[in-house]
Amino acid sequence: MMLQTTVFAAARSRAHGPTVALWHAVELHRPPAEVDGACELTLCGSLARVSTDESWPVAATDVCPACALLSTC
Incomplete structure (x- = not known):
């Protein structure tokens, strides 16, 4: 397994x-x-630049609600 x-x-x-x-x-x-620094497809389907300096989930208020939901599934 x-x-x-x-x-x-x-x-x-x-x-x-x-x-x-x-x-x-x-x-x-x-x-x-x-x-690092590359644009990637996000869980919600948009393009965003990856930041390896930040860990997910980000402790911020400006977080994509769809990504937050999909990352917990």
Whole structure:
């Protein structure tokens, strides 16, 4: 039996039009060093720049509600 652990990284989206920048969750399938600063697809389907300086979940108020919900499933 193999135990698989899901690892999430925090990623910051850009403010676009009337929306504000939010923190999102990105599921990592590679070592964090390989995605540092890269734009990745988030759990909610948007693109955001991964920040390995921040851990998920981020202790902030500007967190994507969809990513917060999907990362707990």
